Amino acid sequence: MSEAGAAATTVEIPAPTRRRRPWLALLVGAWRQGRTKIGLLLLFSLLGVALLGPYFSPYSPTEFVAPPFSTPADFGGAGADYLGRDVLSRFLWGGRSVLTLSLLATLMGMILGTAIGLVAAYSRGVLDDVLMRAMDVLLSFPQIVFALVLAATVGPALWLLVLAVGITTTPRVARIARGAAVEVVERDFIRAAEAIGEPRRRILLSDVLPNITGPLVVEASLRLSFNIAVVAGLSFLGFGIQPPNADWGLMINENRNGLTIQPWPVVLPVAAIGLLTIATSLVGDGLSRSVAGIDGGGRSRE
Amino acid sequence: MALWRGIPGFIVRRLLLGLLTLFVVSVIIFAATQALPGDAARSILGRGATPESLAALREQLGLNEPALQQYLDWIGGFLTGDLGTSLAANIPVSELLGDRLLYSAFLMLIAALISVPLGIVIGAVSARRRDTAFDHTMSMTTLGLAALPEFVVGLTLVVLFSTTVFQWLPGVVVTEPGVGPWNYPKELILPTATLVIAVVPYTARIMRASMVEILESDYVEMARLKGLSERLVLWRHAVPNGLAPTFQVAALNLAYLAGGIVVVETVFNYPGIGLALVEAVQSRDMPVVQALALLIAGLYVALNMLADIATILVSPRLRTSLAAR
Numbered sequence: 001m002s003e004a005g006a007a008a009t010t011v012e013i014p015a016p017t018r019r020r021r022p023w024l025a026l027l028v029g030a031w032r033q034g035r036t037k038i039g040l041l042l043l044f045s046l047l048g049v050a051l052l053g054p055y056f057s058p059y060s061p062t063e064f065v066a067p068p069f070s071t072p073a074d075f076g077g078a079g080a081d082y083l084g085r086d087v088l089s090r091f092l093w094g095g096r097s098v099l100t101l102s103l104l105a106t107l108m109g110m111i112l113g114t115a116i117g118l119v120a121a122y123s124r125g126v127l128d129d130v131l132m133r134a135m136d137v138l139l140s141f142p143q144i145v146f147a148l149v150l151a152a153t154v155g156p157a158l159w160l161l162v163l164a165v166g167i168t169t170t171p172r173v174a175r176i177a178r179g180a181a182v183e184v185v186e187r188d189f190i191r192a193a194e195a196i197g198e199p200r201r202r203i204l205l206s207d208v209l210p211n212i213t214g215p216l217v218v219e220a221s222l223r224l225s226f227n228i229a230v231v232a233g234l235s236f237l238g239f240g241i242q243p244p245n246a247d248w249g250l251m252i253n254e255n256r257n258g259l260t261i262q263p264w265p266v267v268l269p270v271a272a273i274g275l276l277t278i279a280t281s282l283v284g285d286g287l288s289r290s291v292a293g294i295d296g297g298g299r300s301r302e
Numbered sequence: 303m304a305l306w307r308g309i310p311g312f313i314v315r316r317l318l319l320g321l322l323t324l325f326v327v328s329v330i331i332f333a334a335t336q337a338l339p340g341d342a343a344r345s346i347l348g349r350g351a352t353p354e355s356l357a358a359l360r361e362q363l364g365l366n367e368p369a370l371q372q373y374l375d376w377i378g379g380f381l382t383g384d385l386g387t388s389l390a391a392n393i394p395v396s397e398l399l400g401d402r403l404l405y406s407a408f409l410m411l412i413a414a415l416i417s418v419p420l421g422i423v424i425g426a427v428s429a430r431r432r433d434t435a436f437d438h439t440m441s442m443t444t445l446g447l448a449a450l451p452e453f454v455v456g457l458t459l460v461v462l463f464s465t466t467v468f469q470w471l472p473g474v475v476v477t478e479p480g481v482g483p484w485n486y487p488k489e490l491i492l493p494t495a496t497l498v499i500a501v502v503p504y505t506a507r508i509m510r511a512s513m514v515e516i517l518e519s520d521y522v523e524m525a526r527l528k529g530l531s532e533r534l535v536l537w538r539h540a541v542p543n544g545l546a547p548t549f550q551v552a553a554l555n556l557a558y559l560a561g562g563i564v565v566v567e568t569v570f571n572y573p574g575i576g577l578a579l580v581e582a583v584q585s586r587d588m589p590v591v592q593a594l595a596l597l598i599a600g601l602y603v604a605l606n607m608l609a610d611i612a613t614i615l616v617s618p619r620l621r622t623s624l625a626a627r
Contacts, residue, residue, distance in 0.1 A: 137326045137330070140599050141602070142558065145579070145599070149331060149335060149595045151583055152583040229451035232453075252457065259461070259473075263465065267466075270454050270457050273451060277451060278446050280449070281446075281449035285445055
């Protein structure tokens with residue numbers, strides 16, 4: 001009886017349609033939203049500035065070229081910073097670190113969070129409770145406070161920053177992954193996979209995971225948006241990239257006291273970080289609207 | 303066994319869970335700051351420290367005792383109001399933080415008093431006027447604002463209203479010791495506005511989402527069919543049920559304010575616990591870092607707990623389902 005059921009289910013669900021079409025539909029659906037296009041346009045322009053900027057920078061980001069706080073009228077370009085370095089050059093060099101660090105932290109949080117969420121949803125029982133209560137405990141630290149506690153102990157270090165932000169991203173992702181997976185593990189094709197003796201790891205990775213990519217992709221864009229804010233915020237507080245490196249958050253920290261005389265070294269990175277977070281959240285919102293559409297459509301088709 | 307049933311039972315279980323969470327949080331903070339592999343005294347004093355000063359600091363921090371004893375001393379002190387001695391200022395931590403706590407609490411309180419009702423009203427009106435120009439404008443505005451980091455909002459306000467465009471409001475808070483925060487109304491405007499702008503979008507979006515669902519539900523339809531005015535249907539019937547998820551969000555956001563004040567207080571040089579935490583981390587003042595981390599996490603846990611309990615008490619559907627158990 002169970003063998004017949006298993007065979008029927010595996011025949012019924014051809015792998016390719018399950019795994020490829022939702023992806024495509026998700027992206028197409030997101031692209032149809034006006035906000036996704038605006039977000040992507042903003043995002044690609046800022047990525048361009050951050051990645052290609054260094055090739056267009058007129059000076060070295062650490063070279064002293066003018067008297068401190070020279071205004072654009074005195075020096076040209078966007079003026080000079082508190083040590084007399086070219087603001088435009090430092091701005092063009094300063095985007096890479098924010099992007100790299102927040103991407104790494106988000107990636108770490110997504111991997112750990114998805115793994116924990118999947119295991120919790122699949123195993124249920126005590127392990128589920130223990131894992132999710134542990135996630136709740138991690139959630140009781142605001143991200144920035146958790147990072148500050150670690151920075152106080154170890155001192156400012158970039159690996160630490162990625163670790164701290166990655167760890168605080170984990171519980172948020174785990175909740176989403178578990179929530180989405182709980183419903184998937186109940187479905188017949190998982191029973192079928194169990195019945196034919198697929199190993200647990202394979203069930204989680206090739207049967208459950210492909211079915212929760214929608215919410216995970218949305219969560220990833222949301223987390224990236226938040227993590228850009230946290231990483232830039234920690235730099236702004238002085239616990240990120242250390243001088244004399246160029247970094248958007250650090251630029252704000254260094255030049256805040258000269259805001260009345262020379263606003264550009266603060267205004268440029270503030271605008272870039274602001275637009276970057278807005279862009280990622282617009283794309284995220286487009287994706288999440290698309291996922292909501294797919295779910296509704298999928299149910300009616302079945 | 304009646305204690306475990308119904309609404310009182312839920313509250314008791316929720317309180318116990320909160321206490322357990324707080325305990326684990328305190329262990330994590332302690333482990334991260336004091337019992338971490340390596341020498342806390344050396345990491346505080348740096349490489350150039352003499353053996354004598356290292357030994358003295360270890361003695362002062364109680365690092366020579368077993369970890370469990372150290373933890374019990376710390377948490378015991380915390381519960382009785384003895385937060386240890388600041389290494390940088392060399393005065394009791396409680397003395398150092400007294401005024402700062404008052405400043406932060408005041409800032410968070412006015413920010414909450416403005417942002418929670420504002421978010422609820424914006425969300426409810428957006429749901430009522432769903433798919434109108436108002437709704438679309440609010441949706442895009444809140445989406446954009448929700449994404450912005452607090453320091454971006456704060457510094458933009460400073461550039462706009464205090465330094466570059468207009469010079470209307472002070473961008474930095476200069477206070478005298480012993481003077482309450484309410485004596486600086488002008489200085490409070492920009493920090494409060496920053497926190498409000500950081501929190502309102504979330505509250506409004508969640509409120510809108512839950513209201514949209516409720517306005518389509520059977521009992522709202524029923525109220526409409528009874529011939530009640532749309533205004534009465536919205537505020538008397540729909541809003542009370544829509545409040546439940548919003549309470550969660552409001553409390554989460556207040557808790558978020560506890561983290562947000564770290565950055566906002568630094569932007570405006572506002573002398574609260576957020577700025578104190580940043581300063582303590584810079585000077586590696588561990589007793590202050592420990593005390594503030596536990597305080598902020600404690601606030602976070604307490605607010606979440608209150609949100610859960612408030613949700614049960616205000617939402618008619620959940621209340622009846624629990625009482626029936």
